[in-house]
Amino acid sequence: MTGIGQPETEGNGRGYLAERGWRSWAFTLDHKRVGAMYLWTTIFFFLVGGVFALLLRLELLSPQAKYFGNHAYNVFFTLHGSMMIFLFIIPAIPSGLGNFFIPLQLGARDVAFPRLNIASYWVFAAGFLVVIGSLVAPMDTGWTFYTPYSAKSAAAVTTLSLGIFLLGMSSILTGLNFIVTIHKLRAPGMTWHRMPLFLWSMYATSIIQVIATPVVGVTFLLLAAERVFGVGFFDPSKGGDPVLFQHFFWFYSHPVVYVMILPAMGIVSEVIPVFSRKPIFGYKAIAYSSMAIALGGFLVWGHHMFTSGMSPLANAIFSLMTFFVAVPTAVKVFNWTATLYRGSITFEAPMLYALTFIFLFIVGGLTGPFLGALATNVQLHDTYFVVAHFHYTMMGGTVMGFFAGLHYWFPKMTGRMLNEKVARAAWALIFVGFNVTFFTMFIVGVRGMPRRYAEYLPKFQLENVISTAGSAVLALGILVMCWNLLQGLRKGAPASANPWRALSLEWRAASPPATENFDEVPVVTEWPYGYGTPKA
Amino acid sequence: MAHGTGNPRRTGIAVFVALLLLTAVTVLVSYVDLGLWNVVVALLIASAKASLVALFFMHLKGESRLVWGFALFPIVFLSLILIGTLADTMLR
Numbered sequence: 093m094t095g096i097g098q099p100e101t102e103g104n105g106r107g108y109l110a111e112r113g114w115r116s117w118a119f120t121l122d123h124k125r126v127g128a129m130y131l132w133t134t135i136f137f138f139l140v141g142g143v144f145a146l147l148l149r150l151e152l153l154s155p156q157a158k159y160f161g162n163h164a165y166n167v168f169f170t171l172h173g174s175m176m177i178f179l180f181i182i183p184a185i186p187s188g189l190g191n192f193f194i195p196l197q198l199g200a201r202d203v204a205f206p207r208l209n210i211a212s213y214w215v216f217a218a219g220f221l222v223v224i225g226s227l228v229a230p231m232d233t234g235w236t237f238y239t240p241y242s243a244k245s246a247a248a249v250t251t252l253s254l255g256i257f258l259l260g261m262s263s264i265l266t267g268l269n270f271i272v273t274i275h276k277l278r279a280p281g282m283t284w285h286r287m288p289l290f291l292w293s294m295y296a297t298s299i300i301q302v303i304a305t306p307v308v309g310v311t312f313l314l315l316a317a318e319r320v321f322g323v324g325f326f327d328p329s330k331g332g333d334p335v336l337f338q339h340f341f342w343f344y345s346h347p348v349v350y351v352m353i354l355p356a357m358g359i360v361s362e363v364i365p366v367f368s369r370k371p372i373f374g375y376k377a378i379a380y381s382s383m384a385i386a387l388g389g390f391l392v393w394g395h396h397m398f399t400s401g402m403s404p405l406a407n408a409i410f411s412l413m414t415f416f417v418a419v420p421t422a423v424k425v426f427n428w429t430a431t432l433y434r435g436s437i438t439f440e441a442p443m444l445y446a447l448t449f450i451f452l453f454i455v456g457g458l459t460g461p462f463l464g465a466l467a468t469n470v471q472l473h474d475t476y477f478v479v480a481h482f483h484y485t486m487m488g489g490t491v492m493g494f495f496a497g498l499h500y501w502f503p504k505m506t507g508r509m510l511n512e513k514v515a516r517a518a519w520a521l522i523f524v525g526f527n528v529t530f531f532t533m534f535i536v537g538v539r540g541m542p543r544r545y546a547e548y549l550p551k552f553q554l555e556n557v558i559s560t561a562g563s564a565v566l567a568l569g570i571l572v573m574c575w576n577l578l579q580g581l582r583k584g585a586p587a588s589a590n591p592w593r594a595l596s597l598e599w600r601a602a603s604p605p606a607t608e609n610f611d612e613v614p615v616v617t618e619w620p621y622g623y624g625t626p627k628a
Numbered sequence: 629m630a631h632g633t634g635n636p637r638r639t640g641i642a643v644f645v646a647l648l649l650l651t652a653v654t655v656l657v658s659y660v661d662l663g664l665w666n667v668v669v670a671l672l673i674a675s676a677k678a679s680l681v682a683l684f685f686m687h688l689k690g691e692s693r694l695v696w697g698f699a700l701f702p703i704v705f706l707s708l709i710l711i712g713t714l715a716d717t718m719l720r
Contacts, residue, residue: 275694303701304705333717335716339716343708343712390705391712393712394716403716403717403718403719403720406715406719409712409715
């Protein structure tokens with residue numbers, strides 16, 4: 093029996109990390125190594141994207157474009173957005189933590205297609221190299237590449253589009269691999285309703301990746317065809333329609349915000365019961381709400397385009413559907429809260445980040461309906477209110493979920509424990525810095541400050557100075573966290589196989605796991621959330 | 629994984645010929661002015677060709693219900709993007 097009790101496998105040294113040399117990484121078929129490579133790469137781009145964010149905040153200290161100028165500012169926010177979205181937030185949890193933990197949680201030895209898995213990493217690497225190559229004429233269109241500007245801009249739009257096409261292909265390969273893995277490689281006895289909720293969220297995420305990503309790939313090919321061959325897809329003078337680009341772009345890019353958030357929700361669903369020592373409340377509701385979010389996310393893309401001149405009927409339909417998609421999200425939040433109720437809660441770093449996710453995501457989520465409603469959207473569109481809403485959901489939500497996962501699974505991935513005191517100090521700096529940075533943006537947004545300009549009216553300066561100060565605190569917190577992760581990697585105390593006394597299968601493997609994950613394929617007899625019982 | 633029981637070479641050649649014929653029909657129809665229906669006819673022929681490729685060349689014909697489900701599922705989303713976009717462009 094697995095799921096409860098002592099681990100089958102105790103630590104055996106370096107596990108999957110035993111083999112050394114660059115070939116052992118570059119040609120690996122081990123899902124854990126592929127996941128680790130994704131993690132290193134995506135965290136690197138998170139830090140680079142963060143530097144661009146700090147440069148933006150530096151420029152916004154003054155109402156005039158004082159430090160870098162307008163063009164450089166446009167380039168910075170384009171690079172910040174593109175890197176954070178395409179090179180960090182989309183792949184970090186699915187391809188990084190997902191690759192590492194899906195087979196382990198399933199009780200499998202690897203993903204269904206290990207060669208496809210390493211291929212997806214190298215396609216991803218080709219993608220980010222092309223993206224870097226586009227810096228010879230850096231983009232200034234914003235991460236949304238809107239036509240008609242992107243069709244005419246002298247910047248390397250075609251190159252960057254090709255890079256993102258490759259990144260998308262990698263994302264599709266990963267999603268396909270995960271869908272087949274979850275269908276075919278579940279351990280004996282692991283029924284769908286005995287799967288950890290992280291797996292449900294990854295399954296829903298993979299469906300979006302496979303279905304939505306081809307649309308953006310084709311859209312960028314159409315854009316490239318328009319730029320290179322002069323075919324009129326989006327240019328009205330050639331019979332095209334610029335709003336059509338927005339339809340295609342958001343048909344992908346709205347569902348993809350659920351590619352970003354669903355895996356983080358899966359992590360929160362894992363962490364909350366472990367550190368509350370209570371069974372998860374509403375298992376099926378949380379599992380099915382992941383699927384509902386994945387499918388409902390395809391019905392609301394038009395809410396990004398209310399001011400683009402869409403037909404009134406389309407505006408009304410998309411607004412209505414937007415309110416519906418909030419329901420399954422709320423189902424999750426209510427169930428997490430119910431799980432916490434009367435639990436034996438402890439506040440280790442993973443739990444702090446998971447609770448931060450819930451708190452900040454509620455703020456981000458509840459500011460969503462203001463943007464989903466037609467009347468208020470017209471007022472708030474393209475103001476800092478949107479920037480604040482987006483960052484509360486994506487950084488307050490997804491990134492906090494990612495940090496929760498990093499801290500929760502760090503002992504399993506590395507075989508070492510983190511310094512808990514430093515981890516909590518970093519969390520405190522990040523929490524304070526984040527809120528100071530972004531809550532002020534709600535205020536200036538409501539007061540009418542537009543986004544994506546290096547210059548602004550002097551009456552907004554105080555809030556911008558406060559926001560920039562907050563970003564410095566946030567950056568300090570992230571630096572402390574990274575330092576702690578590196579220190580933990582180098583000289584953290586050895587981790588036992590199951591330091592959090594968790595019940596899902598990955599904790600039954602050694603820390604770090606062996607290449608084959610488990611000595612014997614586990615047999616599952618119960619769900620992984622039986623906390624609060626004498627056995628757990 | 630079942631892949632059908634007929635003569636695979638004959639089936640393959642028949643499908644190949646059908647695809648060539650449908651391509652010829654696409655070209656011929658493009659010379660007839662049917663207004664908006666030109667697009668509809670072209671899409672119908674393209675769908676028929678894609679179905680032949682999926683059924684025979686990609687062996688969907690003999691696959692399990694799960695694989696059929698995954699093959700047909702994305703059509704829902706194709707319909708969504710068409711309906712959503714047309715709800716805007718045709719009523720703008």
